[in-house]
Amino acid sequence: MRITVEEKLAVNKYFVDEGNAHIEIDPAYPDMKENMKLINACPAGLYKLNEDKTLFFDYAGCLECGACRILCVDTIIKKWEFPENTMGVEFRYG
């Protein structure tokens, strides 16, 4: 049986800290090359382009891999922290 990435990600449990985003971005950063880095690199597909070319981001499904931080900490990423204790992703395998 073939399992898609989306199905695998859906098995994880996410404890979302609604009052404290652990990642914050500049959604109107003007360099499209920077936007595309995030859109292409995030393994959870959390960065998307809005119709007006601004960046849409939802931290709720974050896998805490740090790729966006490495790629754009000096440009689009304005804050990157691990979620508070007991919050964030709980990986489930199998």
Ligand code: SF4
């Ligand atoms: S830390 Fe990883 S999963 Fe989370 S938003 Fe950044 S690239 Fe996506």
